[in-house]
Amino acid sequence: MAGRQTGAAGVASGAALLPALTARIEAERLEVLGGFAVEPEEEGFPAGTRTLLLLGPREPGFWAHLTAQPEWGGPDPVDRWSRRVIGRIACDLGAKALFPFGGPPWHPFYRWALRTGRVWDSPVRLLVHAGQGLMVSFRGALALREAVDVPPAVAKPCETCAAPCLSACPAGALTGEGYDVPGCHAWLDRAEGAECMAGGCLVRRACPVSQSYARLPEQSAYHMGQFHR
Known part of the structure; x- marks a missing residue:
């Protein structure tokens, strides 16, 4: 370091x-x-x-x-x-x-992350990490x-990436235009949303850096369950 x-x-x-x-x-x-x-x-x-x-x-x-x-x-x-x-x-x-967690007030973790030079604003606006991709938490x-x-x-991985995250959301809820949270929840209520619930957000999973990070589907499923309560 x-x-x-x-x-x-x-x-x-x-x-x-x-x-x-x-x-x-x-x-x-x-x-x-x-x-x-x-x-x-x-x-x-x-x-x-x-x-x-x-x-x-x-x-x-x-x-x-x-x-x-x-x-x-x-x-x-x-x-x-x-x-x-x-x-x-x-x-x-x-x-x-x-x-x-525990706010308000909330600590500005998003802004702090950007100061590190190892975390960036991704094409879908979520944070992307040099080693964990869109799975960063x-x-x-x-x-x-x-x-x-x-x-x-280090260099931002998105600079040389084809950005599959931009077209990965089957509901069109998470794109470069922002995050349609009600649209995401509506999709997860449908049978077609089962893949996202069981394995995690398809946008996060589409990131090539995410795919090289050893996060278990069980962990993603837990967090999806907490999000979609």
Whole structure:
């Protein structure tokens, strides 16, 4: 990982933090999806934040790990697990945990993701990640007081892609013009919507980067069920 460092003390403390941070994240089947340096006194972050890291599922292994946790089977298991696990990691490392749920107010995860240089606005307006494609999801973020290395910016995959996502929605509900949410729900109510419900959104699945990411259909089916309740 490569990133900007500011100050000798910050470099030293950040370097010392990384091994423990990496080990804790990987043990929970999470990964750093991107990050960026936070300027001194920049608004919208906990006081003293120097680095923000965005965390999400690391496959293979995340779904099996999550469904074996004590939160599973109760209400909002994914969010409750995220709050417990990422909150504990933050507490142990002297950081602050931030989440994309639990608002209002809502933290601007979409805008933060775009700052990483590894997540972009896709042709269908959904976020697309360098390694996870349109399957990207964020479970939380760590606001660190140390300056640490972040994953480097890379080229946007959409620049060399034929954009099959633009024509993948059988209901025409998710296109470059935006997202027709009522139209999507209406399609999912029909028998023809069963494929989307069982295996996940066809638009997300059409992305070539998504197809190389080892997300299980069971996970996509769960989230589709939560969306279409």
